[in-house]
Amino acid sequence: MEPPSALTTVIETTLDLVPVGGRAAVVRVGGEKAVRLRLMEMGLVRGEQVRVQRAAPLGDPIALRVKGYDLALRRRDARAVVVRMTAGADAPDGTD
């Protein structure tokens, strides 16, 4: 039986919590003006698709693929970006 569309959850989270390999779309960028502006100028604008490529050996910073290039971001700053998950690191079957 097909699950009704009303049950499809929209997972909204912050960029620092997206697992490595996960894809997400930017919903909005918060934070102080200078930080927010810098993140947007680098391409993290509303609707933009990003992919978390990897994390540094010590866990921080993370490397994102955005607008076709790689961007390193500290988790502390990534927390300001609210995103909607579009695919997890290991998307389970049938939840596309």
Place this chain on the structure above:
Amino acid sequence: MADHTIALAGNPNTGKSTVFNALTGGRQHVGNWPGKTVARKTGTLDHAGRRYAVVDLPGTYSLSAYSLEEIIARQHLVEERPDVVVVVVDAANLERNLYLTAQILEMRGGVVIALNMADAAAAKGLSIDVEALARRLGAPVVETTARSGRGIEALKAAIAGLVDEPLSATAEQAAPPATAPGVHIDYGTEVEAEIRSLAQALEAEPGLRAGRGARWLAVKLLEGDPDIAARLSGLAGGAAMIAAAAAAAERLRCALGEDADTLIADGRYTWIHAMVREVVQAPPIERVTLSDRIDAVVTHRLLGIPVFLLAMAAAFRITTDVSGPLLEWIAAVFDGPLANQATRLLERAGLGGTWFQGLVVDGALAGVGGVLVFVPVLLSLYFVLAVLEDSGYMARAAFVMDRLMQGIGLHGKSFLPMLVGFGCTVPAIYATRTMRTERDRILTGLLVPFMSCGARLPVYVLFAAVFFPRHGGSIVFAMYLIGIGTAVVLGALLNRSLFRAARSAPFVMELPPYRMPTARAVLAHMWVRTSGFIRRAGTIILVVSVVLWALTAIPAGDGTFGDTPVEDSLFAGVAGAATPLFAPLGFDSWQAAGALVTGLLAKEVVVATMAQVYGAEVADEPPADATPGLVEDARFVVTGLARALADTARAVPAIVGLRPFDGEAEETPSALKVAIHADFSRSSDGHPTLAGLAFMVFVLLYTPCMAAVAASRHEFGARWMWTSVLGQFAVAWLTALVVFQGGRLLAG
């Protein structure tokens, strides 16, 4: 005098420097932007009978007013109003690159786009319709591959073409250059309405003289740009405009639920995105490039740090070991053949044995030698830096180390300067250039001298031999640890106090694709920076050498000028005057103070000075009539160079091997050790070991040599140099005090 001016703008890592070099040939000048620590390159281009003055603006991702580079770039564009702006754009990374381009096009016309790095774009499988792009941007687009020179002639022609078009009206104060803006970006109905009303109000206000730049100003005001607001607030009607813009932003926030600056940034990228979709054809699935594959290893969870350590070890070896033989050769040439020949020349001129000979040979010549001795070190440092930066590895190094450096409040890129500092502080200070923000550069530059440089090592070795005969190695190691510990503590303190305000900038760093550095770029970089050092820092070092020589030559009482033994000179007098300063630290003899003073010139000299002032050294200067002939000296120079080059070559394979410190301790005469022990016993009231330890700690932490101080001034400016000099002295003094007095208390 140039006919026209060109400014080169663009994102970092787009090959802008290569374009600059290609346009200006070899003719360029590197300095700093006035009052800032950001590099400024200028040059000239001669083309089709015209001369252009070219300025390379700092690489920026945008023209907002929040980073030093951006402020410099924007200020230049607004105030200098160059005739042509060349925006260098990375073809493989078009969307993000076009953000800056869009901002520039909104501001003015007279823009040429250099679509650079076509090879990288091809590697990604991208194909770009250049004509369509030019049409959409309203500006000529020239495809270039700057490394190979392809497209450069076409670029020059495009620049010339723009200059031929009639330029419009004249200078205006608060507004951007009067050349008409190239594009009109549609920000959406509501935003456009607000922009239009603001622009009309701006045009109507005569005091602001907005003219053609009204729309650009309106956009900036709506964005809440602090720099524009500051400029306008001083003008008639300015404050009212700022208030109107704030009200407009508020209306937009209510209507659209977003801040105005977000809406505008969004608007720009929407415009760019639509353009790129039309103009660029990309393969459906993103190709995995070689860069991706390399990164999988280099930033791998387990391999990342070992790779980093290997790279840093190699960097360190190159700057210390490989340059070592050449450094020694230069020192030997100055001490030997050059000094000899100068002496002979002066003798022939009848000035032999006079104070003038002393001035020339021991003052000026030694000073020049003292500067040139750093050339091999700096050349190798800049070689290493150029390779690391141009290849793209530096960003990965920062990526891997950032978490660790964050704890100290430093940037990931601080690791390399700190590491190089263990060899020599001078290149370490110059290595801070790799960091993008002034704050990180200065903070690192303040802490780097605490990484105990190689020249201080002989002092530890000597004193450890005197006071800790059985634990020498551990004590020396402890010194290094104390240095690192002090840097960490000081870093944390500075972060919370002096540098707290500058913390708001986020760590946002591009990881550019890996590229093979070109020999030409690397060599150019090495030459430009090293010659800068010789010119700027070199003069200071030379002056100080002469002054110090003069101090040793001026007799404090009787005795002739230029012929006094050290203990009777003004130098001893000055050192003597300084000794009470060291009384609480346990070593208030003029000999110890004197050694510390000479240590300001070069730390290597401390041990030699001690030997001299404690009278324990046998003079090794050959008598004047044994001066070798010109032929002998020439042969010395040549064979010495050959041997040095051979040693350098031999050191290269050793780069990969990790060897522990090769502390070269010369055989110290036991007479010196006895003398030191006796003197320190006296000055410390029977606590020689503690005094010795305090002395070592002082040497570890106090102001570095003249060359490092000169480098500090060259890189950071006089104010920070003095902060560093005095601060280090204070830190050294306090720590030594704690060691000596605290130790005495503990000893009971």
